[in-house]
Amino acid sequence: MLHLFRSFMNSKGGVIATLAFLILIALAFAAGDVTHSGGFGGLSSGDKVAVVGSRKIGMDELESAARSQFDNARQQNPTLTMEQFVAAGGLDETVDRLLDATAVAEFGRKYGLRAGDRLVGSELAKIPAFSGADGKFSDQAYRQFLAQRSLTDAQVREDISNSLFSRQMVNPVAVTGTIPLSLVKHYAALLGERRHGQIGLLLSDAYAPKQGPTDAQVKAFYDAHRASYMRPERRVIRYAEFGADQLKNVTPATDAEIAARYKSDSALYAPSEKRRLTQLVVPTEAAAKAIADEVAKGKTLVAAAGEKGLAVAAIGPVDKPALSSQASAAVADAVFATPQGKLSAPARGGLGWYVAKVDAIEKTPGKTLAQARAEIADKLNTEKRNAALEDSSSKIEEEFENGSSLADVAKALGLTIQSTPELVGTGQVYDKPGETAPKVLARALQTAFEMDEGQPQLAEVEAGKTFLIFDVGKITAAAPAPLAEIHDAVAAAWRRAEGDKTAKDAADRVTKLVQGGQTVAAAMAKEGVKLPPPDQVNLSREDLAKMGRGRVAPVLALMFSMAEGTVKRLEAPNNNGWFVVKLDDVEPGKLAPNDPLIAKSAEQLGQSAGQEYGEEFLDAARKAVGVQKNKDAIEAVRKRLVGNGN
Numbered sequence: 001m002l003h004l005f006r007s008f009m010n011s012k013g014g015v016i017a018t019l020a021f022l023i024l025i026a027l028a029f030a031a032g033d034v035t036h037s038g039g040f041g042g043l044s045s046g047d048k049v050a051v052v053g054s055r056k057i058g059m060d061e062l063e064s065a066a067r068s069q070f071d072n073a074r075q076q077n078p079t080l081t082m083e084q085f086v087a088a089g090g091l092d093e094t095v096d097r098l099l100d101a102t103a104v105a106e107f108g109r110k111y112g113l114r115a116g117d118r119l120v121g122s123e124l125a126k127i128p129a130f131s132g133a134d135g136k137f138s139d140q141a142y143r144q145f146l147a148q149r150s151l152t153d154a155q156v157r158e159d160i161s162n163s164l165f166s167r168q169m170v171n172p173v174a175v176t177g178t179i180p181l182s183l184v185k186h187y188a189a190l191l192g193e194r195r196h197g198q199i200g201l202l203l204s205d206a207y208a209p210k211q212g213p214t215d216a217q218v219k220a221f222y223d224a225h226r227a228s229y230m231r232p233e234r235r236v237i238r239y240a241e242f243g244a245d246q247l248k249n250v251t252p253a254t255d256a257e258i259a260a261r262y263k264s265d266s267a268l269y270a271p272s273e274k275r276r277l278t279q280l281v282v283p284t285e286a287a288a289k290a291i292a293d294e295v296a297k298g299k300t301l302v303a304a305a306g307e308k309g310l311a312v313a314a315i316g317p318v319d320k321p322a323l324s325s326q327a328s329a330a331v332a333d334a335v336f337a338t339p340q341g342k343l344s345a346p347a348r349g350g351l352g353w354y355v356a357k358v359d360a361i362e363k364t365p366g367k368t369l370a371q372a373r374a375e376i377a378d379k380l381n382t383e384k385r386n387a388a389l390e391d392s393s394s395k396i397e398e399e400f401e402n403g404s405s406l407a408d409v410a411k412a413l414g415l416t417i418q419s420t421p422e423l424v425g426t427g428q429v430y431d432k433p434g435e436t437a438p439k440v441l442a443r444a445l446q447t448a449f450e451m452d453e454g455q456p457q458l459a460e461v462e463a464g465k466t467f468l469i470f471d472v473g474k475i476t477a478a479a480p481a482p483l484a485e486i487h488d489a490v491a492a493a494w495r496r497a498e499g500d501k502t503a504k505d506a507a508d509r510v511t512k513l514v515q516g517g518q519t520v521a522a523a524m525a526k527e528g529v530k531l532p533p534p535d536q537v538n539l540s541r542e543d544l545a546k547m548g549r550g551r552v553a554p555v556l557a558l559m560f561s562m563a564e565g566t567v568k569r570l571e572a573p574n575n576n577g578w579f580v581v582k583l584d585d586v587e588p589g590k591l592a593p594n595d596p597l598i599a600k601s602a603e604q605l606g607q608s609a610g611q612e613y614g615e616e617f618l619d620a621a622r623k624a625v626g627v628q629k630n631k632d633a634i635e636a637v638r639k640r641l642v643g644n645g646n
Contacts, residue, residue, distance in 0.1 A: 049633040053106035053625035062637050066094045078425025079232035081478040083642050087227040091638050100618055101162050107621040108165035115164035123160050173617040177609025188601035191541045192589025197559055198520040200534035202506045203577040208499030213491055221494040226480045233478040234422035234430045237448050239470035240415035241440055244385040253380035261376050262369050271366040274317035277356040280305050288346035288353035295343050301357045317362050393467050396458050406456040406471045425449050444470050500575040507569045507578035514567045520582050555579045
C-alpha cells in the first residue's frame with residue numbers, strides 16, 4: 001500500500017534510501033553502490049565529470065563507480081551486459097549517487113563536521129569482509145581485499161569518512177514525520193476507493209506499414225537498438241574432479257601408530273559410567289535436608305518438590321567429569337556414590353544445594369588394544385587421506401601460481417578433463433532451455449565468470465573430501481547478434497516501431513473524440529482498422545494492492561492518478577501501441593472510526609515524510625556546496641563503458 005500513497009504524494013522515490021543508511025563501507029563494496037574516492041588526481045579539466053564544492057570528480061572515478069554498480073547488478077542478473085546496464089540508466093544513477101554522497105560530505109566539512117581517523121578506523125574494523133578466522137580485524141584480509149579491487153587504503157578511508165558524514169547529517173533529518181490525523185484518514189480511506197473507466201489499446205501492429213523495410217532501414221534500426229539484440233557472455237569451462245581415490249603413496253596406519261593413538265586416546269577406551277538423574281536445586285542446606293527426609297519417609301522427589309512450588313530437572317546420561325563441571329565436584333561425588341534408585345546426599349553446587357535421584361546407571365566396558373585396533377586404523381587412515389588431500393590441494397595451488405596449466409596438473413593426477421557446452425552466467429547452457437551446468441560446478445561457476453581465459457583455479461566441492469580443478473577454455477564476449485542472423489526479427493521490430501508512431505497519432509485522434517463526449521469504443525471504431533475492444537475497468541485501490549508491488553500495470557496506475565471525467569494517453573511497453581484511458585467516475589472509500597488501517601497508514605506516511613525530509617536536505621546540500629556537471633565528460637565515460645564490450 002505504501003507505494004500507492006507515495007504515488008499520491010509525488011515523491012522522488014528512492015534517492016535518500018541510498019544515502020540515509022549508507023553507514024558502513026561494507027555496503028559500498030559488497031553491494032557495489034559507491035566506489036568513489038579522491039585518489040585519482042592529476043586529471044585535466046576535461047577529465048572531470050563534476051565539481052562538487054571544492055571536490056573534483058574525475059572520469060576514472062566515475063567509471064570505477066559505474067563498474068562497481070554494474071558488478072552489483074550482475075549479482076542479481078548474471079547475464080546483464082554493460083550495454084544493457086547503461087541503456088537502462090545505470091550510469092545516470094551512478095552519477096546521481098556519486099554526486100549526492102560527495103555533496104553531503106562537502107556540506108558537512110563546510111559547516112565544521114568531521115570524521116576523525118580513529119572513528120574511521122573503528123568503522124573499518126567492523127566490516128565483516130576484513131575479519132580473520134578469530135572474528136577480529138585482519139590486516140592480511142584487508143590488504144587482499146584492496147588488491148582484488150585495485151583500491152588503496154586512502155580511498156577506502158575516504159569512502160568510510162563520507163559515509164560517516166551521511167550518518168551524522170542525513171539520519172537525524174530523515175526521522176519519521178507526524179502527519180495530521182485528518183490527512184491520515186483521507187489516505188487510509190483511499191484504499192477502499194473504487195474507480196470505473198474504459199481503457200482502449202491502439203495496437204502498433206494494426207498501423208504497421210505493409211511494405212518495407214529496406215536493407216538500409218533495417219541496418220539503421222539495428223544500429224540504433226543494438227542493446228536490444230545483445231547476446232550474453234558465454235564461457236566454456238574445463239574441469240576435473242578429484243578426491244582421495246586419486247592420491248598416491250598414502251601409507252596405511254602402522255602397528256606403532258595404532259598403539260600410540262590407543263595410548264593418547266586411552267580415556268576413550270577405558271571403562272566408563274554415566275548416570276541419568278532427577279535433580280532438584282534448593283537455596284539452603286536446610287531445605288535440601290528437609291527434602292531428603294521427606295523422600296526417605298516415602299515421598300517421591302517430584303512430589304516433595306511440587307508441594308513447595310519447585311520443579312525437578314531430568315539430567316543425563318552424564319559422566320562424573322561432566323557433572324563436576326556442571327554442578328561441582330562435591331555434587332558429582334555424592335551422585336556417583338549413590339546406588340541406582342536412591343537419593344544422593346545433599347551437596348553444594350554452583351546454583352545452590354543439590355539432591356538427585358539416580359534413575360539409571362549406564363556402564364560401558366573398556367576396549368583392549370586388540371578390540372579397538374580396527375576402529376583406530378580406520379580413523380588414522382581417514383586422517384591420512386584427508387591430510388594428503390589437503391597437502392595435494394596446496395601443491396596444486398602452488399603449481400597453478402607457478403604457471404602450470406590445467407592439463408599439466410590433470411595429467412600428473414591421472415585425471416580426465418571434461419568440458420561444458422557454452423554457459424551463461426546463470427549456469428544455463430546457452431541457447432538450450434532447461435539444460436544447466438553440471439552440479440559439481442556450482443561453487444566454481446561465479447569464479448569462472450570472473451577469471452581470465454587459461455588461468456586454472458582450485459575449488460572445494462565437498463569440504464575436506466572432494467576438490468575441483470578448472471579453467472575457462474573459451475570466452476565469447478557479450479555482443480549484439482549478427483544482423484544477418486536476426487534480419488527478419490529486426491525487420492518486424494522496425495515495422496512495429498513505425499506502426500507505433502502512427503498509433504500515437506491515432507491515439508491523439510481518439511483522445512479528442514472521447515474528450516468531446518464519445519465512448520472509447522465509438523471513437524476507436526472510427527479509425528477503420530481492426531482493434532481489440534476496450535476494457536471496462538471496475539477496480540478498487542485494495543485490488544491494486546493485492547497485485548503486489550511492481551506488478552500493477554502502468555495503465556492502471558495512470559487511471560488511479562487521474563481526475564474524474566478526464567482522458568489520458570499512455571504508451572504501451574515495447575512499442576506495442578498506445579492506450580487511451582477514460583476515468584468515468586470515482587467511488588470514495590469508507591472508513592470506520594476505529595479501523596486499524598488508520599494506525600498503519602499513519603506509520604507508513606510518517607516514514608514517507610521522513611524520507612521526503614531527507615531528500616529535501618539532500619537538495620539543499622547540493623545547492624549549498626554547488627554542483628557542476630560536465631556532460632561531455634559523462635558521455636565520454638558512457639562511450640568508454642560500452643566500447644569495452646563488457
